[in-house]
Amino acid sequence: MTTRLLPKQFSALESFVADWALPTEAERLAKLTRTSIVDLKAFYDAMFGRAEEMRSYLSSFRLDAMPDDAKTLFDLLLTFIETAHPIELNWTTTDIDDAFALDRMTIEQFEVVPPS
Amino acid sequence: MNEITQTQFLGDFSRLRSRVDIQERLKPEFYACEVESIFRRAWLPIASMTDLPNDNYYVVAEVPPLKTSLIVARGDDGKVRALYNVCRHRGARLVKDQSGCRKALTCGFHGWTYATDGRLIGVTDKTQFSDLDPEQLGLVPVHTEVWEDYVFVNFDPKPRGTLPQWLGKFHDQYKGFFSNRQRIASYRIAVESNWNIAINSFSEGYHAAYVHRKTVPDYQGGKQNPQRHRAYLEITEHHGRYSAQANPNRRVTDVEQIAYAHGRPLYPSFPPFSETGLPLPPGVNASRNENWGFDVAEVFPVLIWIIGAHWHANLWFWPICEDKTDVRVEFFAYKAETVGDALAHAYFRTRLREVFREDVGTMEQVTKALKSGAMQNIMLSRQELLLQQHYAVADEMLRSRS
Numbered sequence: 001m002t003t004r005l006l007p008k009q010f011s012a013l014e015s016f017v018a019d020w021a022l023p024t025e026a027e028r029l030a031k032l033t034r035t036s037i038v039d040l041k042a043f044y045d046a047m048f049g050r051a052e053e054m055r056s057y058l059s060s061f062r063l064d065a066m067p068d069d070a071k072t073l074f075d076l077l078l079t080f081i082e083t084a085h086p087i088e089l090n091w092t093t094t095d096i097d098d099a100f101a102l103d104r105m106t107i108e109q110f111e112v113v114p115p116s
Numbered sequence: 117m118n119e120i121t122q123t124q125f126l127g128d129f130s131r132l133r134s135r136v137d138i139q140e141r142l143k144p145e146f147y148a149c150e151v152e153s154i155f156r157r158a159w160l161p162i163a164s165m166t167d168l169p170n171d172n173y174y175v176v177a178e179v180p181p182l183k184t185s186l187i188v189a190r191g192d193d194g195k196v197r198a199l200y201n202v203c204r205h206r207g208a209r210l211v212k213d214q215s216g217c218r219k220a221l222t223c224g225f226h227g228w229t230y231a232t233d234g235r236l237i238g239v240t241d242k243t244q245f246s247d248l249d250p251e252q253l254g255l256v257p258v259h260t261e262v263w264e265d266y267v268f269v270n271f272d273p274k275p276r277g278t279l280p281q282w283l284g285k286f287h288d289q290y291k292g293f294f295s296n297r298q299r300i301a302s303y304r305i306a307v308e309s310n311w312n313i314a315i316n317s318f319s320e321g322y323h324a325a326y327v328h329r330k331t332v333p334d335y336q337g338g339k340q341n342p343q344r345h346r347a348y349l350e351i352t353e354h355h356g357r358y359s360a361q362a363n364p365n366r367r368v369t370d371v372e373q374i375a376y377a378h379g380r381p382l383y384p385s386f387p388p389f390s391e392t393g394l395p396l397p398p399g400v401n402a403s404r405n406e407n408w409g410f411d412v413a414e415v416f417p418v419l420i421w422i423i424g425a426h427w428h429a430n431l432w433f434w435p436i437c438e439d440k441t442d443v444r445v446e447f448f449a450y451k452a453e454t455v456g457d458a459l460a461h462a463y464f465r466t467r468l469r470e471v472f473r474e475d476v477g478t479m480e481q482v483t484k485a486l487k488s489g490a491m492q493n494i495m496l497s498r499q500e501l502l503l504q505q506h507y508a509v510a511d512e513m514l515r516s517r518s
Contacts, residue, residue, distance in 0.1 A: 025301065025465065051374050058455040059378075074455070081459050082466040084371035089330060096330050099473035100305060108302035112458050114451070 004072045021076040026107040032083040033095045044087045047080040064113040121341040127351035132504035135493045147438035153514045155181040156271045159282040163188040163267040172232050175215040180436045191233030198269045199234045199255035265294035284352045289399030297448040301465040305443045309479035311435035317475050318420045319502040331470045335384040338363035348403040356502040357413035362386035375463030378456025380426045382464035392425040426450045
């Protein structure tokens with residue numbers, strides 16, 4: 001697989017791309033629950049201060065027509081948003097004990113912009 | 117206002133009971149009666165118009181209690197019909213995919229072809245049949261009605277009432293609310309739980325302080341409403357709904373702030389009702405509570421709505437047998453146009469997904485514990501009146517079986 005690049009101003013975050021720039025909700029959730037809370041916190045801390053800058057950068061593109069590097073950044077940002085809950089809600093693990101088991105749940109994926 | 121929130125109750129509660137015999141409902145014989153008296157009689161929402169945007173679109177809808185697969189198709193004439201997914205030649209399953217857009221549906225068994233309005237329009241090697249009348253061999257229809265974004269069916273050969281009668285007060289109170297939405301999440305789970313117990317876990321808010329302490333610890337409650345009483349609770353002839361009150365002093369987390377900064381506020385962000393900037397129909401936040409959080413409604417027997425200003429969730433509970441339920445969940449939100457909207461969607465869907473997983477986590481435990489036979493009845497409080505209503509409506513349909 002070729003290395004996916006981020007737009008130049010975000011290149012400092014490229015070490016996270018392979019693991020965290022994930023295109024679907026199911027992959028983000030699977031990654032979240034197999035990551036330790038310590039490693040999740042490291043990703044969270046690296047992303048947190050730059051999230052607004054990322055949103056601002058991405059807002060110049062149409063949602064359904066991003067160049068490759070912007071799409072990678074978008075996936076990284078969405079993964080950050082979707083995996084922040086354990087850190088922000090002070091969980092001690094990246095999954096909740098009493099919740100229904102993830103491997104018994106089918107997750108369907110939808111386009112960010114629905115086909116018209 | 118420093119008063120503790122008291123629930124505003126509306127409806128005729130005289131037939132409700134705070135004690136429900138749950139043991140009898142776990143038996144297969146009882147379930148067989150539920151199938152015949154409830155599922156074969158009620159108007160059932162089975163599909164979404166979102167999936168039928170133009171003529172010749174179709175979706176396949178499985179209706180497990182009736183062991184039935186339906187093709188819900190929008191014909192060339194624009195009309196939506198639910199048709200048994202059964203080829204009239206030898207009974208093969210006609211459509212095998214989940215959805216699509218085609219002018220004609222062809223059976224993979226012997227090539228018989230039907231129009232999307234159900235007419236049989238092609239029989240292969242027709243001369244070999246001695247007495248075949250294609251006009252009598254269209255796909256078998258089920259009574260179908262479209263209401264707002266939902267396609268309802270009724271399996272009763274002679275439905276006892278119309279869909280507007282079935283929906284009652286709800287019918288005119290949600291005009292336009294479910295349209296212009298985008299489906300942003302869908303989950304499906306086969307749960308080892310009785311369907312009543314499954315749907316019960318979503319139609320009261322009494323559990324929220326306990327079950328959801330990890331995911332949404334303070335979205336409801338607060339000084340004015342420490343016991344998290346519903347602000348408003350109403351029952352109609354068949355259905356019920358309540359409004360949950362927001363905690364105005366909720367802690368907003370950092371990423372929630374980022375996620376909703378450039379999109380519209382979604383769960384669990386509940387700005388004052390007057391700031392929603394939307395003309396919401398009268399069924400939504402029916403008491404017009406300024407401190408509104410969200411609504412929950414049970415559209416008896418299978419559907420729960422969770423409703424916010426800019427979003428809603430459909431939760432379906434389809435029984436497979438007396439102790440298995442097919443739980444289908446969909447989250448919808450306003451349509452995304454910007455990256456800010458996409459971030460709002462992503463935050464909303466995942467935060468609510470975890471809350472939902474906690475609710476589903478209770479179903480199997482409860483069903484399993486009750487099956488021990490340790491207790492005969494469950495006890496329901498006034499905050500659980502929608503459960504009392506669920507059982508009252510069910511019992512009335514069971515009794516009226518002719």
